[in-house]
Amino acid sequence: MSFDTLGLDALILKTLTESGYEKPTPIQAKAIPAILAGRDVVGLAQTGTGKTAAFTLPLIQRLNKNQTHTRPGSIRVLIVSPTRELAAQIHASVRAYSKGLSIISACVVGGVSMRQQKNALKRGLDILVATPGRLLDLADQNCLRFDDVETLILDEADQMLDIGFLPAIKRIISACPKTRQTLLFSATMPKEIKALSAQHLHNPEEIAVAPVSKTADKIEQGVMHVTSDNKIPAIIALVKKHSDKQVIVFTRTKRGADRVVRRLEGSNLAAAAIHGNKSQNQRERALDAFRAGKCPVLVATDIAARGIDVPGIGLVINFELPNVPEVYVHRIGRTARAERDGLAISFCEPDEQFYLRDIQRLIKLDIPVLPTPEGVEGLKTPNLENARKPKVVQQQRPPRRDRPAKPAQGKPRPAKKRADGGPAKPAGAKPNRRRPNRNKSPAKAG
Ligand code: ADP
Ligand code: MG
Secondary structure, rough: OOOHHHOOOHHHHHHHHHHHOOOOOOHHHHHHHHOOOOOOOOOOOOOOOOHHHHHHHHHHHHHHHHHOOOOOOOEEEEEEEHHHHHHHHHHHHHHHOOOOOOOEEEEOOOOOOOOHHHHHHHEEEEEEEHHHHHHHHHHHHHOOEOOOOOOOEEOOOOHHOOOHHHHHHHHHHOOOOOOOOOEEEOOOOOOHHHHHHHHHHOOOEEEEEOOOOOOOOOEEEEEEEEEEEHHHHHHHHHHOOOOEEEEEEEEHHHHHHHHHHHHHHOOOOOOOOOOOOOHHHHHHHHHHHHHHHOOOOOEEEEHEEEEOOOEEEEEEOOOOOOOOOHHHHHOOOOOHHHHHOOEEEEEEEEHHHHHHHHHHHHHOOOOOEOOOOOOOOOOOOHHHOOOOOOOOOOOOOOOOOOOOOOOOOOOOOOOOOOOOOOOEEEOOOOOHHHHHHHHHHEEEEE
């Protein structure tokens, strides 16, 4: 299978060669012809499968072929993404893939000033990448119009559902013309997303590649049984051993992430944290430093777990095991992107054995036990059959969201920040609808 057979123009094929893409990923091979043909698409695919190029390439080709005069505030292709980081990343891909073409694009997300975004919208756009909260804010201020949208893309739809964006998504869909093309991508298909697709997509082509319960084949996984005191020394030893790799460390809480960074820095290991209590600027700086290789260790809560694409990540360390098993799959999916190999090592303290058992059941694999690094004391391999759910669990919160859905009508009111640093909630917002807890886990996470 090669890109030439998918109906893409020479111009786009050239960009692909320059990007070093030799052959399409499975989702690209199936989605590109369907999108070029104008079909609606439902794509079920986990992260790292090349979804962004799958929808961006054919759309860029179409936009470039029939360039129309865009009205002020109008958008031809609207890409909606659950988080700011993902939106920024998609926009970076859009720009890379449309290099040399006269495609005008912009990215609007919360947490930064609106002024520039309003300016960008003024002349009309070919492609807009947006998070739902900021998009609707700008629409409420009459800075953009949905009536010229030709294609609407809902990326990581299940994550948007998880963080309470379903009402916002419905509002956005209803505002777009009925004749639009709709592309919906999701790693899982909870019933709310199925219903959304059934109601709003027109005879979609359904494309499924590797289900989420199957961890990427290329990822080598291991578990280390250690006490909490030994986790930092273990990280330091692992980072030294894998000095050729960029390392991402996942913690369950924001404070935990900051603590890990402080302790690593105390041992002269450059590390940066990204989580919901950091400003947009801080997060971007941390990600940039990490991407540029200036800082070998990124410590993240689960907001970073999905979609963040740093090609060089070679090692994922789970400082704590997630108590929702699917989160494990998303976290370790940060490594072994596209065709690369990757390693994922999880620390498991006696309290977490129950979660390890849950994860192993989900992925249908016994994660091999690794010896602890030299000088770091390990624990005996437990018998997981007897693992009990810990009584006191640090609750895993859903990731910080951009801004939750707003009631459909009424003046926009300033959102109130929750004291615990959790998601902001505008006055009068309905409680978020969440997926039913299928795994009887004590908490939800994204
Ligand atoms: P997803 O949206 O499914 O998480 P991305 O579109 O972010 O995946 O792609 C993941 C990584 O794979 C990116 O680094 C991207 O540049 C790379 N990639 C995408 N398509 C190809 C391809 N056909 N060949 C090689 N690398 C690819
Ligand atoms: Mg993506």
